[in-house]
Amino acid sequence: MPGHERLVHTMVAGASGIDMALLLVAADDGPMPQTLEHLAVLSLLGVSRAIAVLTKTDRADAARVAAVRAEVAALLAPTPLAGAPIVAVSAQTGEGIDALKAMLLEAARADGSRAEVDFDLKAFRLAIDRAFTLPGTGTVVTGTVHAGEVAVGGELALLPTSSAQPLPARARSLHAQSREVARAHAGQRCAVALPGIAKDQVARGQWLTAPTVALQTQRVDVRLTLWHGEAKPLRSGARVLAHLGAAQVAATVAVLDADTLAPGAGAFVQLVLHAPVGAWHGERVLLRDAAASRTLAGGSVLDPFPPTRYRRTPQRLAELQALTLPSAAERLAGLLAAAPFGVDLQRFTTAQGLLTLPPDAMPDGALAQAGQALGATQTAALEAAVLAALQAFHDKQPDELGPDTARLRRLTAPRLSAPLWQALLARLAAAGQIALRGAVAHLPSHGAQLTAQETRIAQKVAPALSAAGYEGAWVRDLAKGTGDSEALMRITLARLARQGELHQTVKDLYYPPATMARLAAIARAIGAAHDGNVLAAQFRDATGLGRKRAIQILEHFDRIGLTRRVGDLHKLRAECTLFTE
Template structure:
């Protein structure tokens, strides 16, 4: 359990921690000289055995109390489990007492105590007055039910009771720590070097566990590092867990490459964002509402990042049936989007606190709902439904509700990272039976799957009605016609399901309804078989109608009509007028185009394709223009770019044989 002190400057935070633990957390020369805390300080307290059972050590974070150092206080406060709000008996409640209470409340801390320090300096009447003042202060805050204890670090008054309360809280906390199942995340609040160890970072473990030898990722940045050594709760360990203060010795990172505000995380949780959606509550003592566009300081993890606020909900008070507004009223809660100056690490459920633009006042606090916030359509009913799903209390509920709310499916890899979970944690959840499609890390709800099937079949019917002479659209074109926003893996799975159910037929890359087809006459069938060897032997140069007619001793008009019918059936490819290729040859040309594109950042030029095929420049250009028309490539200036969604002649696994190329379909218009 991590205990954090809070309170006004010179109200005895450091002295109390020393009295409880024996450790002076003021370690800097400037702190010793001035007698105040400037940086975060750390100490630890062992918990005695009870009935043979021990609880983990208690870690203390001693935060500065000066008004100019609230940002440092926040860097430590976001990782604490139990708060001690200190009020000096001689001073009473002071400005930073109020602000620190606001911070603790906005962070959602409900466990803690109000500690009246320096009780030996005042008489009983004054002590009773300060107690009443403290009780009045916490009313309406998250610590409203916290006990109020009077102590003296010098005389020892009340220390035994406080220590025993902390021990009891630590034992209870150890039995219900629910943060250990996620991917490892540590918010860095210090970085330094040690001889023989190298770079060391310290912070609070927010989730998961880590062991010596594990590979982690620095976020933001994405740099891979390895764990060389671990200290948890000030002890050498082989494994550290959520809720502990941890020092991590790292391999692969210099001290000047990492610092406060960054994270080290398991690869499964690696993400950084400069735009996140959150549920936010404006502090009830604020005099004015919070408006969209307000510049703020955003505190999340151990970082302080400038940003702005956009109110997403229509009403300033949750559930208020009044007129739409872009204001969040004092004491109200609403969903907002935070737009940050630079990327930060943030995950679902992380606490966030806002201070004003001058960093002089704490304004609001809440929790992150989605670190992958959209730039567009952020206030639509669809998006707000997704945020409502993400606000549900358990992971199972969130995943199931989000899949039900998402018309175009859910990227489970992206969702898992945002939830701070490995993908396997989502795939093992009981939401899977309710989904019709789960493919390549995507999931689509059952009702959405049925709607997508109907949309695809309707689009095919419209295409056949408008283009009766054509076999059907290629798969990429059909997706653009019917389901342009459906992710490609889900579209492929949907099409495969329709094909298996015989609701559509697929010839290579072209799709048509079973009742739609182009029939050949007996003469055309005979002629097709007669010229098939010549077409295959033509190679990358292709075969001309006149040459095929001459060699087959058939009339040129009949040959032209027959080859055009074969192209309409998807059994030949017409590159330019009267120039044809069999699918097997076109498959090899498409494979070459893909290889060229993959070797040159997705781009294919006429010169590179010419060299790769040993064709002349004119023929290379004709083929590339054909590939543009049928959807494998897209012309951009003087280059042709590979379309990522095109499945034309794509080979995979056991399908890399002539069977696939014989059934592949490309039609040039």
């Protein structure tokens, strides 16, 4: 109801947790300046159900009541409360009181039957608006429960804090609706006794939440509507006061999908807050001017983890559009369709304020692994990219079995998380589209089976290859040792190399995997002692090889992805898993 402008911030804190409002207008005075302020607050906070009540009808004649009724209806018309019933009452005579009671009871029954989207999945959140101490009880906080439920003895988190880490807490006892209870739930006014928490550790504007959704942020992306009565558009860079829960904090506006926000219009906006707040998807936000003299805009939180850069790109706007969908499952599906490198499911669940993902949250064809998820379209595109990259590698280096999986990731999906990359390879391997041999991936057609004659030759040359040591074995020498033709020996060894059974460093020079693994271990040891750098001279001295052969081996390591050539250095790739089995 109308009140002093200094108390509007208290009304905002209360209204952000309500489903329905009574807008009171005295019949003798008519709408007052604060009536407009409260109407703007209700409208911008998304309260779409209300009853307008004309009070003190005993102090006005019928003509005056009719005029005020028309005036109130005109005020409601351009707002979400348009068409709300208007009831004339008098506390002195009892006029209209029974009708008002009947409306309220009917609204309560209808509200109790509404099935709120994702209601059962929401974690506990209480916006703290008061803290005090009671003898024998300790610190007590009160506020409105915005979501979820809590039981006596339940573990909680107090936030935000100066340390950026939530403060652990426990509900010793609960009072809801002015009586002691074992559980409290969304919609109730609730008092929580917090043992071990000092009163000076708690302030108005903080939150009590379930530990799994504890977060604090100084940036939020919101869907915002500018009040239609504003004279000027809202521009990026505007300084405002943001009300969220029971908190009031200075903020700066950045309009994301337009240059300005016109009166009565909506837009995606990022708020850069001057102090940390708790914020979750769907929490209502209200903006007032920096002097706190009028209400400007309102909306709801879309993302408490927004990017600081590239926040206006088409991809980001598509993600924000997905976050406007009604259910968590739809929002996740929309994000997966828009995000090129997947979604962090734990981060999503926390931002949504959910205990867990809905059971039907993962769309068909999506890839999920270790708390990460990738959309079906992106998965199919990356699978095609992997197959194309392998084919190109085989065409360019037919004597190599294939690239190390870490190198293949750099070629096709360098920004994809490691768990999703492994899941992608596993899916391709399970479908028979690729083959994995240790840390190497290749197309199945690239590792053709040896003929009987080639198998016999491979068995005969195995001892000579092992005995060759770090120098390696040449095709002509192996052919002389077995009495086979050089052409047949060359074909056999090349096929063994394609299968990963041998390594060809230069044309016709081969090493068995065990020898190459020892050489790789030497390179890694040198790199570990020199900030990941391997010099040819150091490698030459450690292996006892000549400079030419040492360089040939290091260049082979560059090709297969163990190292990377930078000037005269060969830098170890930390993520490479070759020769680590």
